[in-house]
Amino acid sequence: MEGWIRVGLGEDAALSKGGPAPGPGSLEIPGPPAGYARGGALAHAAPALRGAVARAAESALELLSPTRCCGCERLGPLVCDRCLGELTLIDPAHACLRCGAPYGDIVCTECAGGGAADEPRAGGADDAAIARCLAMATYEGPLPRIVRAYKDAGERRLARLLAEMLLDCALHAELAAPERYGGILSTADAVCFVPATAAAFRRRGFDHMEQVARPLAEMAGVPLDDVLLKHGARDQRAYGRAGRRAAAQGLYEVVHGLEGMRVLLVDDVVTTGATMGAAAGALRRAGAARVDALALARVWGG
Numbered sequence: 376m377e378g379w380i381r382v383g384l385g386e387d388a389a390l391s392k393g394g395p396a397p398g399p400g401s402l403e404i405p406g407p408p409a410g411y412a413r414g415g416a417l418a419h420a421a422p423a424l425r426g427a428v429a430r431a432a433e434s435a436l437e438l439l440s441p442t443r444c445c446g447c448e449r450l451g452p453l454v455c456d457r458c459l460g461e462l463t464l465i466d467p468a469h470a471c472l473r474c475g476a477p478y479g480d481i482v483c484t485e486c487a488g489g490g491a492a493d494e495p496r497a498g499g500a501d502d503a504a505i506a507r508c509l510a511m512a513t514y515e516g517p518l519p520r521i522v523r524a525y526k527d528a529g530e531r532r533l534a535r536l537l538a539e540m541l542l543d544c545a546l547h548a549e550l551a552a553p554e555r556y557g558g559i560l561s562t563a564d565a566v567c568f569v570p571a572t573a574a575a576f577r578r579r580g581f582d583h584m585e586q587v588a589r590p591l592a593e594m595a596g597v598p599l600d601d602v603l604l605k606h607g608a609r610d611q612r613a614y615g616r617a618g619r620r621a622a623a624q625g626l627y628e629v630v631h632g633l634e635g636m637r638v639l640l641v642d643d644v645v646t647t648g649a650t651m652g653a654a655a656g657a658l659r660r661a662g663a664a665r666v667d668a669l670a671l672a673r674v675w676g677g
């Protein structure tokens with residue numbers, strides 16, 4: 376269970392510089408399901424001139440402030456091969472279907488109610504709204520640094536790399552565990568994302584998951600549906616575990632109906648599952664026939 380994340384290989388990989396086309400060696404998963412044009416959306420992306428201007432600007436920026444790995448600070452690509460290799464990938468054949476935790480097989484101990492009595496379970500009222508949850512890796516090693524570099528340090532070039540990670544994760548799960556995660560992306564009618572709070576949006580200047588979900592949807596050939604709205608509220612990280620669940624309840628609404636649609640909901644980090652559950656609940660109430668969840672990371676252990 377290692378090595379299937381193949382994004383960002385080598386210093387010249389387009390991903391490391393935000394260029395238009397993935398180079399050879401990137402994104403290699405044998406035999407993707409029919410219907411996926413991997414990299415196809417990128418192959419004819421930017422007109423030559425725009426590409427040249429962008430490259431010149433990037434070169435100038437690169438001289439002033441050379442790219443360092445967001446995981447380990449080494450000079451080189453945005454995320455180096457070593458840090459990619461240190462991701463603790465979750466095996467989709469043994470993940471908890473309900474929350475994406477590793478070693479769940481069917482449902483993990485938290486979802487099965489094995490947690491401390493005074494803490495809400497990862498499962499809860501709205502968790503039934505999520506048909507299947509898939510997370511790429513546990514939230515440890517270089518991954519927290521990479522996520523923080525993107526969300527808090529403004530390294531927006533990571534958006535595309537994170538999208539490719541999610542794509543690789545979903546395609547791998549569809550191939551490696553078809554009886555569990557089959558069609559999670561390839562049969563989705565829409566990709567949705569958990570929207571940022573208004574405060575987070577103001578602070579960062581961008582909706583971090585929208586910027587990841589958009590290229591993911593493009594690469595997968597699935598429409599992006601920016602359907603969820605989030606009301607106010609403080610940054611979720613400011614809450615404790617129980618408060619987080621309460622805060623997440625009822626914070627989402629949708630801007631149009633989703634009758635009969637199969638939706639893939641993406642977010643960055645699953646902690647208790649409260650956020651994903653609340654967003655998925657709103658999607659289901661809007662008529663979605665199925666809501667699956669896909670995340671970069673699942674907080675597990677510790």
Ligand SMILES: [Zn+2]
Binds near residue numbers: 444447448459
């Ligand atoms: Zn690194």
Ligand SMILES: [Zn+2]
Binds near residue numbers: 473475482484487497
């Ligand atoms: Zn679980």
